[in-house]
Amino acid sequence: xxxxKSIFEKPWNYQGDDPNFGGSEIGQGLHPKRIALRMFLGVxxxxxxxxxxxxxxxxxxxxxxxxxESNLLWLNTLLLFICSxxxxxxxxxxxxxxxxxxxxxxxxxxxxxxxxxxxxxxxWEEMNNAGYYLASxxxxxxxxxxxxxxxxxxxxxxxxxxxRLLKFCLGLKLRQSN
Amino acid sequence: MxxxxxxxxxxxxxxxxxxxxxYVWSMDHKVIAxxxxxxxxxxGLVALVLSALMRLQLGYPxxxxxxxxxxxxxxxxxxxxxxxxxxxxxxxxxGFGNYLIPLQIGARDMVFPFLNMLSVWVYLLxxxxxxxxxxxxxxxxxxxxxxxxxQAITEGTPGADMGIVLMLASLAVFxxxxxxxxxxxxxxxxxxxxxGMTLMRMPLSVWGIFVATILGLFAFPALFVSAIMMAFxxxxxxxxxxxxxxxxGETLEHTGGSPVLFQHLFWFFGHPEVYIVAxxxxxxxxxxxxxxxRKNIFGYRMMVWAIVxxxxxxxxxxxxxxxxxxxxxxxxxxxxxxxxxxAVPTAIKVYNWVLTLWExxxxxxxxxxxxxxxxxxxxxxxxxxxFLGNVTVDLPLSDTYFVIAHFHMVMGVSPVMxxxxxxYHWFPKMSGKMFNVTLGKIHFWAxxxxxxxxxxxxxxxxxxxVPRRYxxxxxxxxxPESANTLNANITLAAIWVALFQLVFIFNMIWxxxxxxxxxxxxxxxxxxxxxxxxxxxxxxxxxxxLPTVYRWAYEYSVPGVKADFVPQNIAPEDVxxxxxxxxxxxxx
Numbered sequence: 001x002x003x004x005k006s007i008f009e010k011p012w013n014y015q016g017d018d019p020n021f022g023g024s025e026i027g028q029g030l031h032p033k034r035i036a037l038r039m040f041l042g043v044x045x046x047x048x049x050x051x052x053x054x055x056x057x058x059x060x061x062x063x064x065x066x067x068x069e070s071n072l073l074w075l076n077t078l079l080l081f082i083c084s085x086x087x088x089x090x091x092x093x094x095x096x097x098x099x100x101x102x103x104x105x106x107x108x109x110x111x112x113x114x115x116x117x118x119x120x121x122x123x124w125e126e127m128n129n130a131g132y133y134l135a136s137x138x139x140x141x142x143x144x145x146x147x148x149x150x151x152x153x154x155x156x157x158x159x160x161x162x163x164r165l166l167k168f169c170l171g172l173k174l175r176q177s178n
Numbered sequence: 179m180x181x182x183x184x185x186x187x188x189x190x191x192x193x194x195x196x197x198x199x200x201y202v203w204s205m206d207h208k209v210i211a212x213x214x215x216x217x218x219x220x221x222g223l224v225a226l227v228l229s230a231l232m233r234l235q236l237g238y239p240x241x242x243x244x245x246x247x248x249x250x251x252x253x254x255x256x257x258x259x260x261x262x263x264x265x266x267x268x269x270x271x272x273g274f275g276n277y278l279i280p281l282q283i284g285a286r287d288m289v290f291p292f293l294n295m296l297s298v299w300v301y302l303l304x305x306x307x308x309x310x311x312x313x314x315x316x317x318x319x320x321x322x323x324x325x326x327x328x329q330a331i332t333e334g335t336p337g338a339d340m341g342i343v344l345m346l347a348s349l350a351v352f353x354x355x356x357x358x359x360x361x362x363x364x365x366x367x368x369x370x371x372x373x374g375m376t377l378m379r380m381p382l383s384v385w386g387i388f389v390a391t392i393l394g395l396f397a398f399p400a401l402f403v404s405a406i407m408m409a410f411x412x413x414x415x416x417x418x419x420x421x422x423x424x425x426x427g428e429t430l431e432h433t434g435g436s437p438v439l440f441q442h443l444f445w446f447f448g449h450p451e452v453y454i455v456a457x458x459x460x461x462x463x464x465x466x467x468x469x470x471x472r473k474n475i476f477g478y479r480m481m482v483w484a485i486v487x488x489x490x491x492x493x494x495x496x497x498x499x500x501x502x503x504x505x506x507x508x509x510x511x512x513x514x515x516x517x518x519x520x521a522v523p524t525a526i527k528v529y530n531w532v533l534t535l536w537e538x539x540x541x542x543x544x545x546x547x548x549x550x551x552x553x554x555x556x557x558x559x560x561x562x563x564x565f566l567g568n569v570t571v572d573l574p575l576s577d578t579y580f581v582i583a584h585f586h587m588v589m590g591v592s593p594v595m596x597x598x599x600x601x602y603h604w605f606p607k608m609s610g611k612m613f614n615v616t617l618g619k620i621h622f623w624a625x626x627x628x629x630x631x632x633x634x635x636x637x638x639x640x641x642x643x644v645p646r647r648y649x650x651x652x653x654x655x656x657x658p659e660s661a662n663t664l665n666a667n668i669t670l671a672a673i674w675v676a677l678f679q680l681v682f683i684f685n686m687i688w689x690x691x692x693x694x695x696x697x698x699x700x701x702x703x704x705x706x707x708x709x710x711x712x713x714x715x716x717x718x719x720x721x722x723x724l725p726t727v728y729r730w731a732y733e734y735s736v737p738g739v740k741a742d743f744v745p746q747n748i749a750p751e752d753v754x755x756x757x758x759x760x761x762x763x764x765x766x
Contacts, residue, residue: 007482009378011730012474013763032184032289032369036361039395043357047399050446054403054439058418063434135415135431142418145410 044153051149055142065137070126076119083112113154120147184289184370185724193717205291206717207276212608213298214272221305222265228257230676237669239650247649248336251320254647255337256308258323259345262451263352264305266593270458271356271394272301274600275363275387277608281707282384284372284725284747286718288362297362300355304348311337311344319345322647324444327419327437331412333426343412346405353398353405363391372706374727378482379746381705381731382475385482386461389489390454397450397493404443411435441503445496452589453492457485459596460527463549465731466599467531469703470546471538472742474732476530484523491520501572510569517567521560528557539735539742543701544618548599551626552592559588562637577647580640583633591629598625598682605686606700607707610714611693617685624678631671635664704745705731729763736763 058064090105124144132140194200201209232253235245245253276294280287288294311318320336321329329335331342367388371380380388407418411432419440420432460481468475475481497505497513531553540546562584566572575581598621605613642661644651651657651665698713711721725747733744739761740754753761 003377006377007479007486009376010479011376011378012478012732030369032365035368036290036365039361039364040357043395043399046396047403050400050403050443054407054418054443057439057442058436061434061436063417063422135417138417138433138435141410141416145407145416 051142051146058138058142061138063137064139067127067132067137067139067143068130070123072119072123072126076116076123079112079116079119083109083116086112113157117151117154120151123147184285185372203295205287205295207280207288207291207294208608208715210294210298211273211275211277214268214276214301217298217302217305218265218269218273221260221309222269224309225257225260225265226676226679228253228260230673232257233669233672235649237666248320249317250649251322252318252336252341255320255323255325255345256312256318260308261590262323262455263349264308266455266589266597267356267394267451268301269597270455270462270593271363271387271391272298272359274383274458274462274604275359275391277604278383278707279363279366279387280370281607281710281715281719282381282705282731283367283370283375284706284720284727285366285370286720286724289366289370290362293358294362297355297359300351300358304352304355307344307348307351311341311348314340314344316341324441324448325408326444327408327411327435327440328421328423328432331408331420332423332430343409346409346412349405350402353402356394356398360391360395363387364395372724372727375706375746378479379727379730381461382464382478382481382485383458383461385485386457386459386464389485390457393450393457393489393492394454397447397454400443400447404440404447407443408440438500438503438505441500442497442505445499446493448499449496450492453488455589455593457489459552459593460485462600463552463596464527464531464534465705466545466549466596466603467534468732468734469603469701470541470543470549471535472541472734473534473538474730474734476533476536477526478730478732480526481530484526487523488520491516491523495520498567498572501569502576514567514569518564521564521567524560528553528560543602544613544615544622545599545603545701547619547622547626548595548602551622552595552599554626555587555595555629556592559584559586559592563588575640577645578640579636579644579646582646583636583640586636587633591633595626598622601686603701604707605689606696606713607698607710608714609690609693610695611689612696612700613689613693614685617681621678621682621685624681625675628671628675628678632668632675635668639664699745702741702743704733704743706746709745709747733763736761 086105086109090102090109093101093105124147127140127143134141134144194204194206200206204210204213231242231245232250234242235250276288279285308318316337316339318337319325319330319341321331321338321342325342325345331338335342337345367380367384371377404419407416410416411418411420415431417432417435419437420430420435421437422433423430464475464481495513495516497509498517501510501513535550562580566575566581566584602613602618605611639661642657644657644661644665651662696713698710699708701708706725706727707715709725710716710719726749727746728749729744729746731746733746735742736744738755738757738759740756744753744761744763750761750763755761
């Protein structure tokens with residue numbers, strides 16, 4: 001039952017002896033972590049949306065001077081894309097319970113993530129060497145601020161991934177030994 | 179393997195045994211709630227002392243040599259930020275949210291107890307960072323609680339060095355804590371309800387906290403983003419918000435930033451923040467009123483819809499705080515319109531509270547007194563909000579005491595009335611003891627009349643044109659002498675109110691220690707938290723079996739039923755009727 005349908009119930013009416021009357025068990029079949037993750041992704045979405053809105057508003061002002069596009073950034077985007085594909089494949093392997101594939105998948109995703117972070121830092125250096133410093137123009141500031149943010153998220157994921165991998169492999173081993 | 183709903187899972191209870199596991203690193207939602215509450219009240223008392231110092235300066239200028247202009251602005255800033263974020267948000271959501279959600283929906287705990295524990299400790303860290311700013315060179319920031327750039331980070335503003343940096347850091351840490359707690363509250367409400375607890379059988383307290391948490395999760399990021407961007411401007415010399423300017427004869431390195439952009443981001447958080455505080459208050463007060471009026475809440479569905487509608491609309495009214503900011507005038511038209519629209523669901527709630535009292539069997543208990551007090555103060559604060567929501571009225575009043583009076587009535591006194599109503603109402607459940615009723619009533623009347631003595635005259639001062647944010651009026655010719663006399667009287671009233679809060683603190687501590695023991699349901703309430711097998715509830719809340727819910731939480735004074743209340747978890751066949759016939763409850 002959808003949220004909007006359920007809020008049309010009339011709870012003051014006699015509802016029989018069935019304690020599950022109304023049945024508005026929203027998402028009861030979902031794991032709580034899944035719900036929390038969706039909410040968290042919502043929060044992250046809002047953060048990025050606000051960055052983008054601020055970016056566009058700030059862009060309109062006179063002192064804005066766009067940065068040149070670095071080829072390295074396209075390469076970094078490709079690395080991030082490959083990493084996402086690997087994570088998706090690893091997820092499929094985890095659902096099938098193929099421990100070996102999960103292990104390789106997580107390691108590969110970790111390598112690509114670190115390569116991405118390294119690429120970002122290199123792009124930053126490239127910009128600095130070309131005279132595009134953090135504070136010299138708002139366009140540079142936004143670029144480096146957002147880049148920083150992405151890097152922290154990637155590093156956090158890198159830290160979280162191995163922990164999950166270890167837990168998963170241990171769990172699988174235990175199940176197999178039973 | 180498919181996921182088994184929490185209410186159907188086999189219970190595994192791991193009772194903590196050591197003192198540290200039970201009271202310090204506790205993962206029990208009730209202990210965490212009390213930890214949240216204690217920290218919030220502690221830091222709130224600091225803010226209360228700051229307000230008393232501000233009032234001493236305003237009421238008796240040139241008398242207290244230890245309060246200089248810089249310190250005055252630091253008091254103003256810290257008082258505002260602490261009260262809004264670190265006291266009210268934390269106490270309503272971290273305190274009451276933690277205590278009531280699992281108990282009122284029939285769960286054993288929050289779904290992520292470890293994250294919950296982490297949330298309270300990170301909150302404490304944010305408070306410590308904030309308090310540390312009192313001890314750094316230059317003191318805390320004195321930029322005003324809205325922290326507007328450019329002055330917030332410009333030399334000459336009190337606390338423009340370390341004070342503002344610590345404030346921004348503290349806010350960022352607070353938001354991390356809130357997000358951890360908030361994800362927990364939302365997921366718990368959606369996932370951990372017991373059998374029969376449909377969304378529309380939840381008490382309004384849970385609805386208020388639930389929607390306010392969602393607002394918080396989506397509104398706090400705006401503050402987070404702006405805090406980090408301002409920290410970049412301050413520490414790394416960027417120009418997100420800082421315009422090109424000359425400060426103390428020196429041209430700064432900043433170029434062309436937009437202070438109005440900060441204001442938009444700040445108020446995109448700031449206005450929902452009003453409802454992050456107000457919605458839980460609306461929910462809690464609805465439950466208190468219904469219980470002590472012995473009547474079902476009037477228009478339950480409308481109350482739920484109003485909470486959801488207010489939550490949604492609160493994201494499109496933010497710029498009514500910015501009519502004098504120099505933004506595009508057409509924005510003013512739009513935001514005045516949305517502001518008037520949001521008054522509609524808010525008014526529905528007020529009507530419904532009054533209609534709940536209508537012909538009820540009212541018990542004038544201490545919580546009920548505070549709840550009724552809330553209706554008065556909220557009505558007054560809300561009505562002056564309609565004045566200020568209109569651009570043409572707001573422009574002349576914006577920088578006067580009228581605004582101070584308005585937001586203190588609606589955002590300060592009203593939620594605090596609900597806080598007291600709720601603390602008195604749930605104190606017997608939290609402690610297993612009853613508070614001293616006489617002291618409670620003294621506390622209510624002194625606070626109620628005292629706050630009116632503070633804020634009613636401020637409306638008049640606002641109409642006279644007394645400007646806010648001033649350290650001292652000096653010899654302002656257009657103000658009559660009576661304005662100064664009034665200011666002195668307001669100060670006396672403020673000190674009166676502050677002193678009577680000591681009665682409350684004494685009552686709570688004394689009752690906790692020496693209060694009379696009470697049974698688990700002293701108010702004869704219907705909602706689940708009053709039906710726990712032990713009082714106060716033990717770890718896991720419900721003993722071996724989770725309760726089953728058969729009806730909503732407002733079954734009071736049902737015709738044909740012996741008792742004047744029917745708890746949510748009593749099976750229909752166990753309800754005693756006057757004529758011996760089967761109980762069928764209300765019918766449309």
